Amino acid sequence: MSRPADTMRREQAIPPPPPPPPALRVSGLGKRYSEDGPAALSDVTFEVADGELLAIVGPSGCGKTTLLRLLCGLMASSNGAVFFHGRPVARPPREFALVFQDYSRSLFPWLSVIRNVMFPLRGAGLTRAGRRARAEAVLEEMGLHGVARQYPWQLSGGMQQRVALARALVSRPEVLLLDEPFASVDALTRAELQDVLLRVHSDFEHRRVTAVHVTHDIDEAVYLADRVLVLTSAPGRVVGSIDVELPRPRAQTTTRSSPRFLAVRNQIHALIASKEANDDRYPVQT
Ligand SMILES: Nc1ncnc2c1ncn2[C@@H]1O[C@H](COP(=O)(O)OP(=O)(O)OP(=O)(O)O)[C@@H](O)[C@H]1O
Ligand SMILES: [Mg+2]
Numbered sequence: 001m002s003r004p005a006d007t008m009r010r011e012q013a014i015p016p017p018p019p020p021p022p023a024l025r026v027s028g029l030g031k032r033y034s035e036d037g038p039a040a041l042s043d044v045t046f047e048v049a050d051g052e053l054l055a056i057v058g059p060s061g062c063g064k065t066t067l068l069r070l071l072c073g074l075m076a077s078s079n080g081a082v083f084f085h086g087r088p089v090a091r092p093p094r095e096f097a098l099v100f101q102d103y104s105r106s107l108f109p110w111l112s113v114i115r116n117v118m119f120p121l122r123g124a125g126l127t128r129a130g131r132r133a134r135a136e137a138v139l140e141e142m143g144l145h146g147v148a149r150q151y152p153w154q155l156s157g158g159m160q161q162r163v164a165l166a167r168a169l170v171s172r173p174e175v176l177l178l179d180e181p182f183a184s185v186d187a188l189t190r191a192e193l194q195d196v197l198l199r200v201h202s203d204f205e206h207r208r209v210t211a212v213h214v215t216h217d218i219d220e221a222v223y224l225a226d227r228v229l230v231l232t233s234a235p236g237r238v239v240g241s242i243d244v245e246l247p248r249p250r251a252q253t254t255t256r257s258s259p260r261f262l263a264v265r266n267q268i269h270a271l272i273a274s275k276e277a278n279d280d281r282y283p284v285q286t
Helices: 005-013 064-071 113-121 128-141 157-169 187-202 218-224 252-256 259-273
Strands: 024-032 039-048 053-057 079-084 096-099 175-179 210-215 227-232 237-243
Touching (some): 024 064, 039 079, 039 237, 053 218, 096 157, 113 157, 187 210, 218 227, 218 259
Antiparallel strands (some): 024 079
16 A cells, blocks of 8 residues: 655655764874973874774874873873763773783782782672672683683783783773783784784674774784774874775684785875875875
8 A cells, every 4th residue: 555645755854863973082182291392192183983993003102102091081181182972081981991012010910810800890889709700701701711810920921911901801891992902922922812802892792892902013903993093203193094994704814815905004004104194294184
């Protein structure tokens, strides 16, 4: 039976739903560590969609760590602001977790692995047994169940970084910020940890985690990310944002040898070497 024409007209007039707001919005962010000192970051603007894995690459000293600290409200910006689901970030939100490069300094050597992972759950309103159960579940998910009673210093570097990742995930963060997390491990362990991160990002306890991953390694950025933001040398500025558009799930061999992978990494290398990225007089694109 055909529907009345006015019903169809009304249905056609319904506008499409607005796109979901970004998880993170960074607007005109700048940082000077001292009033008369040089800028570490200048006018950085970008968004991170809910569930997106954004990689940030840039040369040493361009302000990547500074940017991550500002993103999670660990320090105040000199200009601009960061918004998490529309709310300004003034101090570290409990929905955020951070993983640093230097696991040996971020894990507590006097606590066993399980206690390190339970640590962020203090004050979360759980009983000790509840905290332990949650930590055990995350260790299991990270393939670490066999080392729960050992101390971090008894583990290899790759295992310690897995523990650091487990500790970041135990409080079920919505946003995971990673600062060169795999820079201190060997190449094989690094590839293994990249795949752990991909797994965690796509499905951690049946959720997709929003992640911002800072790295020097362009290939790593392309392998992991949905999008790569390219920063240039101090003061850090955004010179480009490149959609990776590689299918998931990714695999070390097939993904890295695909024509699209090579095209994206070459595009990023060209951007970093470009005149725009190396000369303050050129306007930057965001
Ligand atoms: N606490 C601080 N006090 C003063 N200056 C700082 C401080 N932290 C960073 N800087 C300066 O800010 C700039 C950016 O540093 P940042 O550590 O953010 O760079 P980065 O891109 O993370 O470098 P790397 O790739 O080597 O880790 C550098 O010039 C650095 O010397
Ligand atoms: Mg850094």
